[in-house]
Amino acid sequence: MVNKKRVLSAMRPTGRLHLGHYFGALKNWINIQQQDFESFFMVADLHALTSNYADTSKIKDDTIDMVIDWLTAGIDPKKAVIFRQSDVKEHSELFLILSMITPLGWLYRCPTYKEQLNEIKNKDLNNYGFLGYPVLMASDILLYKAQNVPVGEDQLAHLEFSREIARRFNNFYGKILLEPKALLTKSAKVPGLDRRKMSKSYNNSILIAETEEEIVRKVKTMYTDPERIKATDIGHPEGCVVFAFQELFNKDAQKRKEECKQGCVGCMKCKKELMELMCEYAKPMMKRRDELLKDRCYIEKILNEGKEKAKFEANKTMQEIKKALKIF
Ligand code: TRP
Numbered sequence: 001m002v003n004k005k006r007v008l009s010a011m012r013p014t015g016r017l018h019l020g021h022y023f024g025a026l027k028n029w030i031n032i033q034q035q036d037f038e039s040f041f042m043v044a045d046l047h048a049l050t051s052n053y054a055d056t057s058k059i060k061d062d063t064i065d066m067v068i069d070w071l072t073a074g075i076d077p078k079k080a081v082i083f084r085q086s087d088v089k090e091h092s093e094l095f096l097i098l099s100m101i102t103p104l105g106w107l108y109r110c111p112t113y114k115e116q117l118n119e120i121k122n123k124d125l126n127n128y129g130f131l132g133y134p135v136l137m138a139s140d141i142l143l144y145k146a147q148n149v150p151v152g153e154d155q156l157a158h159l160e161f162s163r164e165i166a167r168r169f170n171n172f173y174g175k176i177l178l179e180p181k182a183l184l185t186k187s188a189k190v191p192g193l194d195r196r197k198m199s200k201s202y203n204n205s206i207l208i209a210e211t212e213e214e215i216v217r218k219v220k221t222m223y224t225d226p227e228r229i230k231a232t233d234i235g236h237p238e239g240c241v242v243f244a245f246q247e248l249f250n251k252d253a254q255k256r257k258e259e260c261k262q263g264c265v266g267c268m269k270c271k272k273e274l275m276e277l278m279c280e281y282a283k284p285m286m287k288r289r290d291e292l293l294k295d296r297c298y299i300e301k302i303l304n305e306g307k308e309k310a311k312f313e314a315n316k317t318m319q320e321i322k323k324a325l326k327i328f
Contacts, residue, residue, distance in 0.1 A: 004036055004037060004038045005036075005037050005038070005147045005148060006037065006038045006039075006040070006144060006145065006146045006147055006148070007032055007037045007038065007039045007040065007146060007147070007148045007149070007150060007183070008039075008040040008041075008042065008140065008141055008144050008146035008149055008180075009025070009029060009039075009040075009041060009042070009149060009150045009151065010041065010042040010043065010044040010047075010085070010137075010140060011025065011043065011044060011066065012043075012044045012045075012047050012048050013043050013044070013045050013048055013059055013062040013063040013065075013066050014062060014066060014200060015058065015061070015062040015065045015066060015200075016065050016066070016069055016207050016208070016209075017066060017069040017070075017073075017207065017208050018198055018200065018205035018206055018207050018208065019190050019198065019205070019206050019207075019208060019248075020190040020192075020197070020198035020199070020205065021069075021208070022073055022208050023187060023188045023190050023248060024152055024185065024187040024188070024190065025150070025152065025185055025187065026070065026073045026074075026075070026208075027073075028150050028183075028185045028187070029041060029070075029075060029080075029150065030073065030074045030075060032150060032183070033075065033076060033079045033080045034079070037148070038081075039079065039080040039081065040080070040081045040083070040144055040146070040310065040313075041070065041075060041080050041081070041082050041083075042082075042083055042084070042085055042140060042310075043063045043066060043067065043082075043083070043084045043085060043303075044085050044137075044140070045059050045060075045063055045084055045085050045086045046085045046086050046091065046092070046136060047085070047133065047136060047137070048062075049129065050127070050129040050130045050132070050133050050136070051116075051120070051123055051125060051130055052123075053127065053129070054123070054124075063084060064296060064299050064300075067082060067299050067302070067303065068289060068292045068293065068299060069208050069209065069289070070082065071288070071292055071299075071302075072208060072209050072285055072288045072289040072292060073208055073285070077302045077305070077306070081306045081309045081310055082302055082303065082306040083303060083306030083307050083309070083310040084303050084306075084307065085140065087303065087306075087307040087310070087311075088143075088307060088310050088311050088314050090143055090311070090314035090315060090317075090318045091136070091139050091140060091143060091314070093318060094139040094142065094143050094317075094318065094321065095132070095135055095136045095139040097321065097325070098135050098138060098139055098142075098165055098169065099132060099135050101165070101168055101169060101172060102132075102135050102165060106134075106161060106164065106165075107131050107132065107134065107135070108131075110134055110157055110158075110161065111157050112133075112134075112154070112157055112158065113130075113131065113133070113134075116130075133158075134157075134158045134161040134162070135161075135165070137158050137161075137162065138158075138161060138162035138165045138166070141159075141162050141180050142162065142165075142166055142169075142177045142178070142180070142317070143313075143314045143317050143318070144310075144313050144314065144317070145177070145178045145317060146178070146180050147178065147180060147181060148180065148181055148182075148183045149162075149180050149181070149182055149183060150182075150183040150184075150185055151182055151183070151184070151185065152184075152185050152187055153184065155182075156182055156184070159180065159181075159182045162179075162180055163179040163180065166178065166179045166180070167179060173321075173324040173325060174324050176317075176320050176321060176324055177317075188247075188248060189244070190244070190248070191241050191244050192204030192205055192241075193205075193206070193218055193221050193222050193223065193241065194223055194241075195223045195239070195241050206218050206278075208285060209282065209285040209286050209288075209289040210282050210285075210286070211282075211286065212279045212282065212283075215275060215278045215279050215282055216275050216279075219242070219245075219271050219274055219275045219278065220271065222241045222242050222245070222271065223240070223241040223242075224240050224241065224242050224267045224270075224271075225237075225239070225240045225267070228267060230266075231263070231265070231266025231267070231268070231269070232263045232266075233263055234261060234262070234263045235260035235261055235263060235265075235267075236260075236261075237256075237257045237260045237261065240260075242267065242270050242271055242274055243256070243257065243260065243270075245274055245278070246270070246274055249274065249277040249278055249281060250273075250274070250277055256270065
């Protein structure tokens, strides 16, 4: 039998997910899970600690809420291994070993490190764990010998780091680790209600499972073409948030684009139709989420099953690593 290719990906626990997460990553995960891959999807709760070490109170609940949304969106525990990073101690163990061979320059030069230090001002990120973020991420991937890692463009530097550290490890101790390849998610750009990037911290997001009332309320506040006063004015769909969502939810978005450009359809009507399409999409999501919410034990059960499967694989690699290091 030909071995199936293995895929691993992860998200930091952020609680309930929004449409940016869905169209940016989850949809792709669901697609992968359907194909002939062995998929591992992990909650990166230790990664959450690298920046949220001062207030850890939400990590556990956010983990459960996020897994509920994974399942709501269609991740299937029968097809994919769903687990929590902190449940598999091998991640921490490999993190320690890799940190010994990680040149500091690689970490200081990492573009995401510099960027986040500059951007995030409400937390002190001058800690060792935050600098080591890519080492922990490399441990996640290398531990499972994952060939493919679906990520967005923002994570490519981390993936390159994982490849380099695998090469360095193999040079020192023999060919054990596999250099992973990125499965670049061609993600649709999902703007927030106000046209900035959709983000929880900007308060401009629409959740994956949202009530009809909320969808209606939020679509009403969406940014539209400011140059259009009357419905018959010529519209500019590029840069219009309502149109960006039409593209995500309406099969006939191209037709809508023309209608807008020719001034044949007004923004109010366009919004109203979008509300209907989005409510249609949200209805089964809400139903599924409500069912999952009734049984949080079920989520724990899935995470426990995932833990056992992940541990089994992680332990296999760890044994090889220990043997190669000759000190264990
Ligand atoms: N750094 C990733 C992010 O912020 C999350 C992550 C942690 C990850 N470990 C991983 C992604 C391993 C892919 C593979 O999105």
